[in-house]
Amino acid sequence: MSRPHPTMFEQALASAVRAPSPHNTQPWRFVLDGETIEVWLDRARVLGVADPLAREARLSCGAAAFNAVVHLRAHGLATTVRTIPDPGKPDLLAVIRLDGNRKITRTDRELAEAVFRRHTNRRPFLDRLVSPPLRIALKSAALQEGGQVEYLDASGHFSTVTTLVRRAEALQENDLAFQAETASWMRHETEAPDGVPTIATGPPPYGARAVSLRASHANQGLPPREFEQDPLLAAVLTRDRGPHAEVRAGMAMQHVLLTATAAGLATSFLSQPFETPQTRDALDRIFDGLGQAHTLLRIGYGQPTATTARRAPADVLTRRVTPDVPAR
Ligand SMILES: Cc1cc2nc3c(=O)[nH]c(=O)nc-3n(C[C@H](O)[C@H](O)[C@H](O)COP(=O)(O)O)c2cc1C
Known part of the structure; x- marks a missing residue:
């Protein structure tokens, strides 16, 4: 398997943070650890009144994880996403792991590009049917x-x-x-x-x-x-x-x-x-x-409207430094 360029994960996070979240709260944190991206819930950014159980916040973190996967796929990297809850770490919501190479499809490219165009459109739509x-x-x-x-x-x-x-x-x-x-x-x-x-x-x-x-x-x-x-x-x-x-x-x-x-x-x-x-x-x-x-x-169908800004990936990212294990 080809190892990802060091900035590949950072670029994946630039896609991840484009995910929607209620009131654009961005209730996520990411930890890079070797060949994995961990997606964590940021409890400080959960809406206490509208979302006391953090349900919408977890949806948002799932969307962020998907955006990261879409970016990696569009660069020929296959992934597995583990969302099995860890009772000891209830706020660790997903672990994205690289899983070899894959052929890049047209859909991969289209979805990766759509990450940066998708936005919530609160204006009237046309009276045109979706086929x-x-x-x-x-x-x-x-x-x-x-x-x-x-x-x-x-x-x-x-x-x-x-x-x-x-x-x-x-x-x-x-x-x-x-x-x-x-x-x-x-x-x-x-x-x-x-x-x-x-x-x-x-x-x-x-x-x-x-x-x-x-x-x-x-x-x-x-x-x-x-x-x-x-x-x-x-x-x-x-x-x-x-x-x-x-x-x-x-x-x-x-x-x-x-x-x-x-x-x-x-x-x-x-x-x-x-x-x-x-x-x-x-x-x-x-x-x-x-x-x-x-x-x-x-x-x-509607006229595109403005996209909304995000915090920089560097503000929501931590790198876990794992001590090097000497090769045997
Ligand atoms: C779970 C969830 C619920 C949302 N609920 C609403 C809503 O009820 N009304 C609304 O106008 N936007 C809603 N949004 C959209 C967010 O306000 C929007 O994603 C955020 O402001 C960022 O803007 P963007 O989607 O244009 O990137 C919701 C988003 C998520 C993920």
């Missing part, structure tokens, strides 16, 4: 990581779930602790290294809409706009439940998001119903037969 082959491609992306995509229009859950989104949004709008936490992650400076900058927010909605994006992410300084009437909503699920499943779900989510980006689709999230206990239980009951629902994505 059946593309819908299948997104499902297949989730399956490759052990996840599953359920389209709400196909499964008949659209109106039940969007009602829960609106209910959760209303609960959160009246929750002072939630509002204070969200406000603390909003940023006016475009290049702020974390948080959601104003340029990444969307216009307030005009008229009745099928879905309710976070009101706190609407820019009241923009004129109201009409949003698409028939958004494509997809739930990302796993059969298993628990912290380990959340990391895998994050990988599946990111594979779906990058596949969508590579195909020219825009994406955003509707996390409100996962964040209030009242709606979360109802959501669990809806998807009970399929497993655990982890996130809800809005997918469609």
Whole structure:
């Protein structure tokens, strides 16, 4: 096996940190150790009100792990990703290990490039349908990581779930602790290294809409706009439940998001119903037969918007110095 160039892992981390995370909290740390990258949860960056169990933070770390894998694959390096929980180290979420060389495919290159173009688009999408082959491609992306995509229009859950989104949004709008936490992650400076900058927010909605994006992410300084009437909503699920499943779900989510980006689709999230206990239980009951629902994505066609900055990889990286073992 060819050994990776020393900067290859650093470049993989530059991809990893482009992962999405709630309010751009970037709740991750990485440890480089020989030929492995460890992905750790950074508890100090978990949203205490919206995400007290660190569920969304683990999804984000799974997405970061997937981005690193995508970078290595696009450079001809195969990897294995271990996400089996270690009871002694609950915050060590994934270990990425090099596993020989591989032939680079066109998809590898497209996904690696999509890492730097993917962004959350909170603006209205066009009323243009996502074709059946593309819908299948997104499902297949989730399956490759052990996840599953359920389209709400196909499964008949659209109106039940969007009602829960609106209910959760209303609960959160009246929750002072939630509002204070969200406000603390909003940023006016475009290049702020974390948080959601104003340029990444969307216009307030005009008229009745099928879905309710976070009101706190609407820019009241923009004129109201009409949003698409028939958004494509997809739930990302796993059969298993628990912290380990959340990391895998994050990988599946990111594979779906990058596949969508590579195909020219825009994406955003509707996390409100996962964040209030009242709606979360109802959501669990809806998807009970399929497993655990982890996130809800809005997918469609839209004008690209600004990408959001990140902390530098060097700020989230530690190198473990392993004493050299003399060769025998
Ligand atoms: C688990 C998870 C939940 C999210 N929930 C929402 C949401 O409900 N509304 C929203 O506008 N963005 C949501 N986001 C998107 C983040 O705010 C976004 O990823 C972050 O600000 C970085 O911006 P970027 O995705 O454009 O790179 C979520 C992201 C993740 C990973």
